[in-house]
Amino acid sequence: MNQNVYLFNDTVKNNITLYGDFSEREYAMALKSSGMYRVINELTGGDQYGIKNNGENLSGGQKQRIALARVMLKKSDVIILDEAFSALDSITAEQLLSDMMKLDCLIIAVFHKYNKSLLSQFDEIFAMRRGKIVERGDFCTLIQKGGYFYNLYSIDNVDEVDVV
Numbered sequence: 001m002n003q004n005v006y007l008f009n010d011t012v013k014n015n016i017t018l019y020g021d022f023s024e025r026e027y028a029m030a031l032k033s034s035g036m037y038r039v040i041n042e043l044t045g046g047d048q049y050g051i052k053n054n055g056e057n058l059s060g061g062q063k064q065r066i067a068l069a070r071v072m073l074k075k076s077d078v079i080i081l082d083e084a085f086s087a088l089d090s091i092t093a094e095q096l097l098s099d100m101m102k103l104d105c106l107i108i109a110v111f112h113k114y115n116k117s118l119l120s121q122f123d124e125i126f127a128m129r130r131g132k133i134v135e136r137g138d139f140c141t142l143i144q145k146g147g148y149f150y151n152l153y154s155i156d157n158v159d160e161v162d163v164v
Contacts, residue, residue, distance in 0.1 A: 002082050005067040007055035012040065013047040016069045026073060033099045034068035035092060060087030068096060072103075081109040090115060097121055114153040125149065 007015050016030065031037045031047075039062050043049035055063045064087050071079055079100070085093035094117045100107060101121055111118065119125060120139040127135040127142065127149040134148050142149040 001067050001071050001080065001084050005055065005063040007051050007058070007063065007066065009052055010050070011047065012036075012043065012049050012051060012066065015051055015066055016047075017073065018070065020073070022073055030069045030072035033072045033096070034065050035096055036065045036069045039065055061089075061092070064088060065096075068100075072100075075103075076105060078106045078108065079103070081107065083110060083112060085118065086113075090117065093118060094121075116153075127152065 013027075016036070017027065022030075031040065040046045040049075051058060055066075058066075064084060068084065071081075085097065088096070093115070097109075097118055098121060107122075109122070116139065123138060124136060125139060125142055126133045127147075129148065135142060135145065137145070143153065
């Protein structure tokens with residue numbers, strides 16, 4: 001899932017299902033897991049709301065939730081997320097990631113912001129510099145190590161470093 005979501009000039013439902021044949025239960029679970037239930041309740045017409053011009057009538061967070069719902073419906077063995085939560089507030093992002101972590105699959109995520117509540121949910125973090133892995137480990141291990149990842153985290157979270 002890329003952070004830039006392509007949307008069709010069609011309903012929210014068709015943009016989520018991509019015209020696939022899913023049961024109402026599968027669709028409902030995807031809406032719940034992606035946070036789309038709340039969005040749909042805010043839209044006139046619910047999931048029949050018409051999306052225009054690649055989503056110009058939706059917020060960035062609403063677009064990302066549609067993409068997350070697509071991911072949930074697909075039930076892949078591997079999910080790759082590229083800045084998938086960048087347009088969401090941290091509380092929503094944390095809850096959505098927590099729900100995704102319950103799926104039976106491998107999740108690979110790219111983050112450019114160092115949010116402890118998101119990063120600490122992963123079993124392993126790979127810190128990269130110039131395309132090469134320079135450190136790896138879980139969040140606490142990398143912070144305690146005080147190396148490259150710690151420095152990146154401290155720059156992004158000046159006020160939080162001592163709390164870890």
